[in-house]
Amino acid sequence: DAGVIQSPRHEVTEMGQEVTLRCKPISGHNSLFWYRQTMMRGLELLIYFNNNVPIDDSGMPEDRFSAKMPNASFSTLKIQPSEPRDSAVYFCASSSAGTGIWETQYFGPGTRLLVL
C-alpha cells in the first residue's frame, strides 16, 4: 500500500500568491482530513470529508482557505491569497471510518509551506 500521498512536499511562495496542496488518500478509505501544524498552535484539524462530502469545516481559518474533494482519490487545499502567517506544515490523513473515528487515521508526510 502506497500510503497517503501529498504533493508538493515543500512549497515556497510569495505573499499574495495562490497555493494548492494536493492529497491522495489510501485506496478504499472514505474519510479524509486536512490538518495544519505550527509551533504556536500545534496540530489543528482544518476540515474533513466523508464520502467526498465536507462534514466539518469549522477549523478553516478564514475565507482564504478552501478545500475540495472531487472524487474518492483526490483532494486539494487551496490558499488564496497566501499570507506569511499561513506558513506551516499541512498534513492530510485518511481513514476507513464509515461511522466514526474509531478507525485509525493514516497521515501523509506533510507539505511544508513557507510564505515569504
Add this chain to the structure above:
Amino acid sequence: AQSVTQPDIHITVSEGASLELRCNYSYGATPYLFWYVQSPGQGLQLLLKYFSGDTLVQGIKGFEAEFKRSQSSFNLRKPSVHWSDAAEYFCAVGARNTDKLIFGTGTRLQVFP
C-alpha cells in the same frame, strides 16, 4: 468540550531507561484515546489506541499505555528506551459520533546514549 493536556513539553532520558509520557483528557463520557509518534520531517504514525476493554493497551515498537478513568489519564510507557525513539509524541482524544480527533501539544523526547 474535549481537550487533551500533555504537561511535559520536553523530556530527556538516557538510552535503556524507562519512559512515561503523561496525557490527561477532558471528556464527559468514555473517550477514544490515541498516541501518535512523529519523527523529524515525517507524518504521524499511530502507536496505539484505546476504545474499550482492557485498560492496558499494547502498541507498536514496545510501547504501552494505560487508561485510568479515575485520573482522566492515558499515559504512554516504555520499559527501555532506544535512541531511535527520539521523536515527538502526541496524545489525542476523539468523541463518539464524530470523526474529529483533538490532539495535545506534544512531548518532544530526546534520548542520550
